[in-house]
Amino acid sequence: MSAAEISKKLSSQTLKLLQKMQVGELTEHLIYTRVADIIEKRSPENAAVLRRVGEEERRHAAIWKSYTGFEAKPDLHKVRRTVLLARIFGFTFAMKKMENGEESAQKTYGRLFAEVPEAERICADEERHEQELLAMLDEERLHYVGSMVLGLNDALVELTGTLAGLTFAMQNNKLVALSGLITGASATLSMASSEYLSARSEGRPDALKSCVYTGIAYLITVTLLVLPYLLLPAGAYLVSLLIMLLTVVLIIAGFTYYVSVAQGLAFRRRFTEMASISLGVAVISFIIGLIVKQCLGIDV
Incomplete structure (x- = not known):
């Protein structure tokens, strides 16, 4: 028929x-x-x-x-x-x-x-x-997902904790932004150079590209996290903190979604793991900032 x-x-x-x-x-x-x-x-x-x-x-x-x-x-x-x-x-x-x-x-x-x-x-x-x-x-960029994850995750954990701790220690957006930018810039160079040396020690011919992907991921993350402290008034440090934490969640969700789609991996487990670590470090650093401020009696 x-x-x-x-x-x-x-x-x-x-x-x-x-x-x-x-x-x-x-x-x-x-x-x-x-x-x-x-x-x-x-x-x-x-x-x-x-x-x-x-x-x-x-x-x-x-x-x-x-x-x-x-x-x-x-x-x-x-x-x-x-x-x-x-x-x-x-x-x-x-x-x-x-x-x-x-x-x-x-x-x-x-x-x-x-x-x-x-x-x-x-x-x-x-x-x-x-x-x-x-x-x-x-695709070339997928070869360096590991390098991007390294830069992204390290920046999220380190900067989230640093900015959360500094927020209540200093209670001034401009001072937090200044400290965050200095810390972020030096950490970017440190992380990128460490990735380069690590790749070189393994005999990988793509050491330079690997460190570039790591550095770019770190730098973009630093910029996004510090941005609320730069744009908002000096006294709106609580609002900046909340925006920064929301940015962390969005970055983790966006990057995890990209990797899960491109590499066919489970989204929920990876997202929960990264978000728990980054936000957990932020909470601990936040508490440390309060304790240090009270114990040392520093009023900035």
């Missing part, structure tokens, strides 16, 4: 579902193609992977069209959004995020098996080939 004959027997609900899937396949074809164009020069192997997956999506859309007779158009909003993510966070993150969203779509295929003969083959094809191809995706 031909696709046209089968389509006449399909329910309206199934036809709508097939049309939706047709739009999705065309959208993904366009996304893969555009991202491949972006990375063609710097990563031709990965561009070839994306083009292969994109061509597969285009063929799937053609199969659905043979059943629906529907002239589908891609979701250009999703295309632009995903391409933007690829430019900002890297193509691996964007592609993995898109594929994670597709996992729920796999369940949809099960509803079509009885009515559409091609559905089971396409489902198996997507599960096998797309994941296999996407597993080949590789």
Whole structure:
């Protein structure tokens, strides 16, 4: 029985579902193609992977069209959004995020098996080939996630504790910001140089890149944590402290989400672990700041 004959027997609900899937396949074809164009020069192997997956999506859309007779158009909003993510966070993150969203779509295929003969083959094809191809995706920045985690985590733990302790010891935003910037700048250089020496001692040829990623992650974290103390009035140190702690949680959530998507790791456990350590150190340092201020009788 031909696709046209089968389509006449399909329910309206199934036809709508097939049309939706047709739009999705065309959208993904366009996304893969555009991202491949972006990375063609710097990563031709990965561009070839994306083009292969994109061509597969285009063929799937053609199969659905043979059943629906529907002239589908891609979701250009999703295309632009995903391409933007690829430019900002890297193509691996964007592609993995898109594929994670597709996992729920796999369940949809099960509803079509009885009515559409091609559905089971396409489902198996997507599960096998797309994941296999996407597993080949590789990106330089992901090689240095360990270095970024080192810089980020060290900055969060050290600066969160330092700023929390200084907040009640000094009770002045400008003094806290001054101390935080000096501490952060020296700690950035110290951490980056330590990472470089560590990598060199291991005989790694990428020691310089590793230390640069560590230093950048540390410096960005320092800047974000000190910013509330720089922008708010000198007496609003409690507000600055709360904003700083909120910033810590957001940084941890954002970076953990990035790593969990790009590397396929569990988000909740990693987030809870990092947040507990950083905020725990902040609370301890906060208490130490109060004790030191009272014991030494210093009033700044």
